[in-house]
Amino acid sequence: MAAANLLDFDLDGLGTFFELLGEKRFRAAQLSRWIHQRGVSDFAAMSDLAKSARARLLDVAAVQPLQLVSERESADGTIKWLFDVGGGNAIETVFIPEDDRATLCVSSQAGCAVGCRFCSTGHQGFSRNLGAGEIVAQLWHAEHALRKRRGSGERVISNVVMMGMGEPLQNYSALLPALRVMLSDHAYGLSRRRVTVSTSGVVPMIDRLRGDCPVALAVSLHAPNDALRDELVPLNRKYPIADLLASCRRYLEAAPRDFITFEYCMLDGVNDSQAQAHELLALLHHAPSTRIPSKVNLIPFNPFPQSGLLCSSRERVLAFAEVLRDAGIVTTVRKTRGDDIAAACGQLAGEVQDRTRARERLARRTVAIHAAGSGRSEIERPGLVSGSGERT
Ligand code: SAH
Ligand code: SF4
16 A cells, blocks of 8 residues: 555644544644654654654655756746656746745646646646645745755745646645645644635635635736637636626635735737726726726736747836726736746746647637737737736
8 A cells, every 4th residue: 555645634634644543633733743844754753753653654654755856046046846746747836035025836737727828837738636745745845945955944935826837726625735734833834815826717616715715816817808818818718707706706705815916917919008907997996896906916928939929018017007006906017037947927837748739729729819909910029027016
């Protein structure tokens, strides 16, 4: 029988596992602290657990880390780890240090089935969901590798964003225990406000998350109307904007923050016109049926070769932001981090054995987007904008 991976369990699961071994349930908290707070995987070193318990664990369990393929560090201090998750798949995890926080961007799937037009992961297609242990192992590795590097036992990572590869709400059964480990006082002890789930809009799962584990929510909107969003984020055909915003309003009843963050990737000539800024404003701010307390995070598009898209010019991004700010919506322009090592938003590609023929489908959709967008045909310039802002 394969050993159970203890990284798969939240505290409750660890307690049940301990009980099955004939141990006291409450001892699971000690085990959790050894694993997550001290980064120990060797049961023999867990000195406050009974010898008999340690021997039993050795027989039936393991703390199974991910297999590290490479680590790359950007000039700006961003670090990207590539992990082999078997079957020809690899996933990426990114550490982003800032003055007032240190954020880990975590992957939830090998690939992604949503297939957003502007996303490198989406272009790769979908291979499989990660297990809870594989999600947690990214944080476990990053936190303890960074502590070792710094020669200190102090906590390094202050925030987690589920913004790596994959759609977290399409892997809910693994996401939930992983979030609980992040929040547990016997593990990483992060506050709900500092753990963000980013979603392209899986409406029923937004409702589930609200009931089960309401952490901060970021919604990838990217378009002010259904016609354009249908093209950019294909999931919109199933869960259109009005339904999505209604679920966001319900989420706010339980959310740790009193607004929803909307992410909007700035695509040259596609979704970045003044008219579209006003349309977004009407949607989020004025229309009684869809109005919602919002923060908008404009993400300069990070180009990758197959996308066929360009980033909006800096002027256009700022003009778009101004329309929203003038109406009182807090609007940030996300700083691009780690682009020299392809660790910026939407550039995470890992290695995915596609089982969905995503590449062909996405190639066919290019034309439709330009037709559904503003129709502006001139191209201002490719490249990245960096301005003041934050990751979420
Ligand atoms: N699947 C989830 C989380 C992962 S993507 C989601 O879509 O929200 C994290 C964020 O990066 C999303 O807001 C996504 O729209 C954005 N993104 C994807 N590709 C991008 C790119 N090429 N440039 C900039 N942002 C991108
Ligand atoms: Fe998937 Fe998010 Fe990329 Fe869309 S943006 S393809 S939902 S990872």
